[in-house]
Amino acid sequence: MTMTEAQHAYVDRVATFFTMFGSARAWAEILGWLMICEPAERTQAEIAADLGLSAGTVSTQLRTHVQLGMVEQVRVRGDRTQRYRLRSGAWYGVMASELERIRALGDLARAGDDILPRDRPERVTELGDLADFFAREWPPLMERMAAELDPSPSETRI
Template structure:
């Protein structure tokens, strides 16, 4: 397989990551492309210019998305002594952070559901709908708690 074929396969995989991020988490495609690239690139640290070039994004769009990913703790800036270029890399525990945020959200829904059930009187069809959602989300949270990711 030639280098161009390898690069095309990598770009297709990055696009699959982007599509997943769009469909599952409603992230902009560029955010998913950045995550995909930073998972598969070698070396793991990449400059903004190289990222933009590889995923064919504007520097302005890239900058705002990198800022977002850094703010939520999935990507971090890396400095190399003697080099004025800023590099970026995906955090080693990025996916654990994503899943933990989802689990925290599921737990927070329990409080909202309790408040809703109390608001509608604690019984009847409205409470049943609220409790069904709460039980499903609690079930998922509990499964994840029993089977934490391995480092």
């Protein structure tokens, strides 16, 4: 499939965003493409051709996406070719997992309590205060999000 200029721009924008946070460029490009491609299900070979990536790179990055729960493997009845698509509810899972990182930040801040300079503790206590705030607020926020957005994965298959 030939991507339009607008599709290229979007995939590049997604890739640029995620690489700022340490993701591999190919991983982010695949994510961006699976967010917008039609049909939504693509084979590994199609993804490689669409994005101009090597088959090995696509294979490795798709495996990571599947392991993270962002992408799922699907099959079309009567076709033995494995296809991939963005998993329904994947973004909800990403947001739900943030609570672990928030709590870890709080733990990191508290680990410095005994060694903080007494005249300037705010460099560490600020992080702990923010983490504690979000650790309290995140679960109710996720509950409201679930109620408003119904993030349950779709059971539809192709």
